[in-house]
Amino acid sequence: MRTRKHWLPMALVIAALGIPLLGMPLAAIAGYGDVLNMPVGVTEISKKVYGLHMLIFKICCVIGALVFAVMIYSMVMHRKSKGVTPATFHESTTVEIVWTVVPFVILLLMAWPAAKVLIQMEDFSDSEMTVKVTAYQWRWHYDYIDEGVNYYSQLAADHNVARQKDSGVDLSGFENYIREVDNPLVVPVGKKIRFLHTAADVLHAWWVPALAVKKDSIPGFINENWARIEEPGVYRGKCAELCGRDHGFMPIVVRAVSQEEFDAFIAEQKAAGQTAELDSERQWAKSELLARGEEVYQRNCVSCHQANGKGIPGMFPSIHGSEIATGDIVRHLQTVMDGVEGSPMQAFGSSLSDIDLASVITYQRNDLGNDMGDVMQPYYVKRLRSGTTSVSALDLELNSLTSGISTGVSN
Amino acid sequence: MSYSDTAHHGDDHDHHGPAPGLKRWLYTTNHKDIGTLYLWFSLLMFFIGGAMALIIRAELFQPGIQIVDPMFFNSMTTMHAIVMIFGVVMPAFVGLANWMIPMMLGAPDMALPRLNNWSFWIMPFAFTIMLSTLFMDSGGPAGGWTLYPPLTLQMGDSFAFVIFAIHFMGISSVMGSINIVATIFNMRAPGMTLMKMPLFVWTWLITAYLLIATIPVFAGAVTMLLTDRYFGTSFFSAAGGGDPVMFQHIFWFFGHPEVYILILPAFGIISSIIPTFARKPLFGYDSMVYATASIAFLSFIVWAHHMFTTGMPLAAELFFMFSTMMISVPTGVKVFNWVATMWKGAMTFETPMLFAIGFVIMFTIGGLSGLMLAITPADIQYHGTYFVVAHFHYVLVPGAIYSLIAATYYWIPKWTGNMYDEKLGKIHFWTSTIFVNVLFFPMHFVGLAGMPRRIPDYSLQFADWNMIASIGAFGFGFAQLLFVWVVVKCVRGGAKATDEVWEGAVGLEWTVASPAPYHTFETAPSRQLIDKNHF
Known part of the structure; x- marks a missing residue:
């Protein structure tokens, strides 16, 4: 023994x-x-x-x-x-x-x-600027509260393709694989930046190791932390709180720049915002909406509804031939804007622009195996959102425009 | 069962053995049979939970998603934790308690034998329900074993089954605990005073109180989730006046004592094994008892150290940092006592001793990383990363699991009457110990370097360490097949064990025959026997 x-x-x-x-x-x-x-x-x-x-x-x-x-x-x-006798002290x-x-x-x-x-x-006094960070499944929204600029930031499109199961993409070409975003957060160096954290759906956590900031984003509550970045550079982070299927795919990129560069960035963002504003007033061609709709779909919908629109049976419903995407167009819009309570389907009304909403609705109705023939224009979305038209009025107006589609009574 | 019925059986009670066939196991109220059931059940669950871990490590073998959908991956991490905690470590400790506590106390059986039968037989049903959710349309739970809302509320209708199964497991645990408390307070042989009890009994007594105190809290929390999901309440939804973070407070009020539920009986096992193979009494018996009680008390006031990033007031963060750091004092006392027990002993290194020493070393590594995690500003960096995964796996795998393996090697000669194969046992130890470090040590590195936990895919700089960890995982997993082989071989035969089994063993369980007769201590052991057999 x-x-x-x-x-x-x-x-x-x-x-x-x-x-x-x-x-x-x-x-x-x-x-x-x-x-x-x-x-x-x-x-x-x-x-x-x-x-x-x-x-x-x-x-x-x-x-x-x-x-x-x-x-x-x-x-x-x-x-x-070794032949020792055990001691007996205890x-x-x-x-x-x-x-x-x-x-x-x-x-x-x-x-x-x-x-x-x-x-x-935990000392938030004397902060010099504020960025509100709102977490969504699965992207970040940055709101420069004092500057009046805000935008979304999510996994870069080519990384999003590469990371799909069996994508066949050679990952060695991606230096910062799944750590790259479309729109990085741009901040000035040397300033005490206060970050406000909240979430739209589930818990997330905004974490950038190089800044030693990590705080949970909690729906309905606002958390805060701060950083004063000393050196210009690009600092990468990740969501650090399990937030569902694509938790691993919501990177953070912070680009710290000089004050001048930062000012230029803000000016540029403001100009872009004005162009978008004008764009949402005009009549869009169906092909334009479809092209943009596909992009919006790829960014926001594929992780649940899948690239072919058929979802995952039992978990995520299909858009192909669905009651909503082939039914009344205004109800379709409302579903996307307001989400479905008690399900992972979130309310996209706050996170997508008028143009994005109009184009994704148009795309879902005319692609992914659907062929409804009707289109949604950005200005309808805008009117509905601003309350200048009611659901029923918009319903009537749209249904008289589109011929050959039976909508029935939906409200 | 009527009185006359019991009386009728009274006469031939001494002679009756187990009922034949399946009925023996279904209807048994014998503490040894029930202990055996618990142990086989947890061994089976160990391989189910282990298979899930291997799916996780296979997906993480290289960057990119090759094998499973991220949703299923999340299901695996969630289910792996639930199975390992509630299906392996907890029932295995209960199994050991069933087998050993009556024998250690000189008692004929557990105090509440029928309750004992029931608390075991709930478990297979609970886990059948729990595991069946993986085959339902909406999939298994995928929001983490901590079940944080709102994410967990996004789950499909298999959610209700998960909650139901958790309630079952909780009922089983509470009944088991009540039984253990009742046994310890009522069934001790005359002369077996509390401070003569083996430490395994002491640690289980304290663990049982932790379970009785916290499982109902957990049951409340998951019931609130259930009503939030199905009955329109808003306990955890800010939109309805609730608070998602409140769930975390309630959960961790259960969850942190739960961590000690998973380790205190292990302390008891190690405190039995080391003195045996050092041939020297346990150093500082009294301080071991007090340290266990202190850990149990502190475990109730440290819960929010799991929540340093949720945005608590500064005063709370400071309080939970200090209270958490305090836990390392009584835990340190335990480690120092074990080392002092070894000091100037006459040690031999049979398999149970090897696993016990492996436990002390690697549990200490896990304990020290726990002390690092207590430092709140640093924890804000560590939280939610693989550093945390490394920490708790060090205390749970070469910690709790090693103690269970050590206990099996230590007591299996008493259970079966046969010696296990020492050579295979040693091979099992060495392969396990090498691979468990290959598996978990690199997780410290990737965690510190910024890899979050619970992700199915990672950036390229983490690739090499993850590949190494995955190799360790498969090595460790397959090494456990060897354990099954050793156990099966020992059950089927082998060199006959003596009653004492081990040269330096002290305790009443070593005074009965090997294998232990179906009924032991039907007459209480004498005071002299008790006094001769305790530290």
Whole structure:
């Protein structure tokens, strides 16, 4: 039953400790330096957090090394095969007090700097600008509250194609695979930026490691945190709270630029907003709506309803031949705008523009195996949204426009 | 059962053995039979939960999505946790409690044998319901085992089955706990005072109280989810005046003591094994008892350390940081006591001892990363990443699971009357220990470097470590088949075990024959026997 092999205790120790302790420097030599540890980051807070992390890590290493050293020594020296007789001691109040009090003192020494950093992290005073971050399944909405600019940010389109199951795309060509977005958050360096966090559907968490900011986005509540970025650059992050099917695919990209560049960016965004405003007033051709609708569909609908529009039976309903997409067009619009309560179908009314809504409705009715022939114009969406027309009035107006489609009474 | 009926059986009670066939297991009220049922059940669930883990690791073997849909991936992470926590570790500890506590206390059986039968037989039904959701149209639960709303409320109608199954598991746990408390307080042989009880009994007593205190809280939380989902209440919906974060507070008020429910009995097992193979009494028995009680108390006031990113007031963040750091003091005392028990002993390294030492070392690694996680500003970086996954797997796999394996090797000669195959046991230990580190250690690195948990796909810089972890996962998984082989082999035969089994073993269970007779301690052991057999 008993073994007398002398190498056993040592081998045990090597197996249990060798991989961690030898593995780390070896891996560092092999070039994994940046995939081993927390980034130092580019804010005062992130550097302090890194400092705390390294301090507690070293304390833990010392404690671990001491405990394991005593164990190793004991396993080597106090073996029956060495012919020792076991001691019989089994208590010592002094020793018990020592190893209760000493760790307690170490903890106190550790608690002090940790509390100081925490207090600083929670100090939101004197912030110089505010960005409201609203999380959606599965994208971010950035609202520069003082500047009056806002937009969505989500996984870049080519990454979205590459990450689909069996996409056949060679990932080695993607330097920042699933860490790239269409519209990065652009912020100035040197300013204390306050981020307000909320969510439209489920919990999310906005996390950028280099800024040491992570805060949950909670529907119905507003959380805050802040960062003052010291160096211009591109900083990447991820959603850090499970938020459903595409939780792994809602990256964050923060581009920190000089104040001048930032001002130029804001001006550009404002100009683009005005163009979009004008665009939503004009009559759109069906082909234009279909082309844009496909893009909007790819961005917002495919993860549930799938590329072919057939959904996933039992989980996500089909759009192909569905009662809604082949039924009354105004009800279709309302469903997309208001969502379906108690289901993952969210209300897109707040997140899609008039043009996007009109084009995706048109696309869903005339593609994905549907052939309704009717179109939705952006200005109808706009009128409905602003309350200048009612659902029933719009229903009447649209139904008189489209011929050959039976709508029935839907309201 | 009427009184006369019991009286009728009274005469030949000494001679009657188990009923033949299936009936023995369905109707049994014998603590050893029920213990065996629990242990086989959890072994089966271990492989089901393990298969799910391997699906996860297979998908994460390389970047890109190759094998499963992200929704199914989320189902796997959720179900893996539920199965491993409620289907493996908890029932396995209950199985050990059933087998060992009456024998350790010199009691003939558990205090409430019929309740005992019922609390086991609920489990297979609960898990049949739980696992069946994977085959329903709307799929299994995919919002994480923590069931956070609103995400979990987006689930299809299999949600109701999940809640129902959780209630069943909870009822089983609470009944099992009541039985254990009742047994410990009422069934001890005369002279078996509380402070003479083996630590396994002590840790289970405290665990049972944790379960009785927290399972009903969990039951309340999931019932509120159920009514939010189906009956229009808004406990967790801000739109209706509720608060999604309130669920997290209630959940973790259960969930954090639950973490200790999964580890305290392990402390008891290790405290039995190390003295045996060091041939030296456990160091600091009293302080072990007090440390266990302190951990249990602290476990109720640290729950919000799981929620440092939810936006709590500064005062709360500071309180939960300090209280969490405090837990490392009594936990440290335990580790130091084990090391001091080894110190100047005369150690041998049979398989149970190897797993116990593996436990102490790797549980300590998990405990130290836990101390890191307590530091709130750093936790804000660690939270929701693979660093957390590494941490809790270190305390649960080479922690709780190792203690269960160690316990099996330690007591299986007493259960079967046969010695297990020592050579295979050692091979099992070494393959497990190497692969478990290959599996979980790299997770620290990718977590610190920014890889979130619960994702089916990752950026390219994490590819190498993930591939290594996946190799470790398959190695560790297949090594457990060896464990099954050793157990089956031991049940079927092998060198005959002596009554003492181990040279340095102390405790009443080693005073009965091997295999332990169907009924033990029908007459209480003498005070002399008790005094000779405790630390």
